[in-house]
Amino acid sequence: MQTTTTSAGETAALGRTLARQLKPGDVVALSGQLGSGKTCFVQGVCEALGVRTHVGSPTFTLINEYPAPFGTVVHIDLYRISSMRELAALGIQEYFTERCICLVEWPELAGPLLPPGHVTVGFRHGGGDTERVITIDGGRQ
Amino acid sequence: MRILGIETSCDETSAAVVRDGHVISNIISSQLVHSLYGGVVPELASRAHQRLIVQVVQAALERAGTDRSGIDAVAATYGPGLAGALLVGLNFAKALAFGLGVPFVGVNHMEGHLYSNFLGEQGPRYPFLSLIVSGGHTMLVHVEAPFRHRLLGQTRDDAAGEAFDKVAKMLGLGYPGGPAIDRLAKEGNASAVPFPRSFLEPGSLDFSFSGIKTSVLYYLRDRGVQPGGSAAGALTTTETADICASFQQAVVDVLVGKTMTAAGRCHVRDITLAGGVSANSALRSALQAAAGEQGIRFFSPRMEFCMDNGAMIAYVGWMRRAAGAASPMDLPAIPNLELA
Numbered sequence: 001m002q003t004t005t006t007s008a009g010e011t012a013a014l015g016r017t018l019a020r021q022l023k024p025g026d027v028v029a030l031s032g033q034l035g036s037g038k039t040c041f042v043q044g045v046c047e048a049l050g051v052r053t054h055v056g057s058p059t060f061t062l063i064n065e066y067p068a069p070f071g072t073v074v075h076i077d078l079y080r081i082s083s084m085r086e087l088a089a090l091g092i093q094e095y096f097t098e099r100c101i102c103l104v105e106w107p108e109l110a111g112p113l114l115p116p117g118h119v120t121v122g123f124r125h126g127g128g129d130t131e132r133v134i135t136i137d138g139g140r141q
Numbered sequence: 142m143r144i145l146g147i148e149t150s151c152d153e154t155s156a157a158v159v160r161d162g163h164v165i166s167n168i169i170s171s172q173l174v175h176s177l178y179g180g181v182v183p184e185l186a187s188r189a190h191q192r193l194i195v196q197v198v199q200a201a202l203e204r205a206g207t208d209r210s211g212i213d214a215v216a217a218t219y220g221p222g223l224a225g226a227l228l229v230g231l232n233f234a235k236a237l238a239f240g241l242g243v244p245f246v247g248v249n250h251m252e253g254h255l256y257s258n259f260l261g262e263q264g265p266r267y268p269f270l271s272l273i274v275s276g277g278h279t280m281l282v283h284v285e286a287p288f289r290h291r292l293l294g295q296t297r298d299d300a301a302g303e304a305f306d307k308v309a310k311m312l313g314l315g316y317p318g319g320p321a322i323d324r325l326a327k328e329g330n331a332s333a334v335p336f337p338r339s340f341l342e343p344g345s346l347d348f349s350f351s352g353i354k355t356s357v358l359y360y361l362r363d364r365g366v367q368p369g370g371s372a373a374g375a376l377t378t379t380e381t382a383d384i385c386a387s388f389q390q391a392v393v394d395v396l397v398g399k400t401m402t403a404a405g406r407c408h409v410r411d412i413t414l415a416g417g418v419s420a421n422s423a424l425r426s427a428l429q430a431a432a433g434e435q436g437i438r439f440f441s442p443r444m445e446f447c448m449d450n451g452a453m454i455a456y457v458g459w460m461r462r463a464a465g466a467a468s469p470m471d472l473p474a475i476p477n478l479e480l481a
Contacts, residue, residue, distance in 0.1 A: 034311070057300065
């Protein structure tokens with residue numbers, strides 16, 4: 001499914017729409033370059049999943065955990081990971097359980113660690129400075 | 142009273158000893174001589190803490206001229222941070238306190254930064270306003286009295302330090318890029334590129350830095366520069382310096398503007414700057430000048446207390462112990478701990 005959004009608000013709304021189809025245990029890979037709308041989208045997803053705490057960027061902390069009514073939303077950002085060794089040391093697999101919904105930014109760096117059946121959301125800059133082209137694929141059937 | 146403080150919330154493994162409110166040692170892993178540990182201390186530590194913690198604590202005790210038996214309490218960061226990283230320092234601190242039969246004190250990492258300006262010769266007076274800016278945080282806090290604080294605003298997306306690092310990467314300046322931008326900006330023209338200042342809705346003390354990051358990206362794209370890769374090669378040194386200066390000015394304008402608005406609202410006489418980005422020279426001088434104009438005193442920590450460090454954790458541990466407080470041994474690591 002491909003959608004073009006024209007504002008940060010629309011990008012967050014698309015995140016809320018996806019969130020309504022997510023179940024505990026799901027992993028969402030968010031792929032796209034800097035400034036392509038990933039954080040906005042994640043904020044929409046978290047809002048719809050019932051997260052009430054502050055949702056920021058985990059670039060520095062690598063992993064942010066947000067409590068939600070169903071369990072925990074785990075927001076992972078692999079931007080700073082530079083080797084398989086660092087990735088292995090981070091232990092992201094430990095979060096892929098039925099108690100968590102994981103949102104993974106820069107998933108290309110996770111390689112084979114992402115579980116099969118994960119949802120892939122692709123972001124790219126569209127025409128003008130406000131358009132974002134967002135594609136959503138995959139998921140557990 | 143001697144307090145050992147341990148910090149492992151993110152990349153740095155650090156330990157320090159504070160005696161009666163004065164820092165007598167402060168060891169930070171990234172500042173250790175690499176050869177001492179037979180290799181480079183990795184930039185990304187998450188679980189390297191396990192390898193470093195014993196040596197770092199030992200070095201902090203030695204530097205302080207004491208050994209374990211001279212420690213009256215052990216303090217450690219229990220949040221916010223990366224769960225796996227926090228657990229290393231927290232469990233080490235609990236075990237050490239248990240073994241020594243002394244109290245254990247859990248410390249909120251953000252409180253460490255909040256009180257880091259007391260680690261110098263002269264600290265601020267209460268009530269004061271604190272701007273905490275780092276790779277992971279951007280927040281304005283009104284500190285009315287010890288441990289009585291109010292969060293006035295924080296970033297809604299990227300932290301200020303993160304914007305610096307990401308722009309540096311786009312310009313091919315490496316990671317972390319804050320110091321590189323600071324250095325290049327000194328040679329550049331801060332009004333060369335009119336990057337946007339995001340002040341959000343009128344009156345808001347929250348921050349947003351993802352917009353300016355995207356603006357730099359579009360600026361590079363429109364000039365046919367591929368962000369990241371060899372961006373530095375495609376731009377002249379002057380162009381790169383101008384982009385750095387203009388970007389930095391936009392971020393500093395917002396940080397200083399919001400801080401002064403908050404200072405006016407809270408009627409404080411003292412402002413403190415804390416966190417890794419407080420090392421930025423443009424931010425320091427702009428905030429100092431703006432505060433000076435209002436007759437407000439300005440404080441910023443020494444470099445070793447800007448970055449994540451054990452001294453600020455030991456100091457808060459000392460404040461808690463001085464008030465007779467201790468933490469239960471079942472205190473968990475809380476990755477998303479907020480400032481109460």
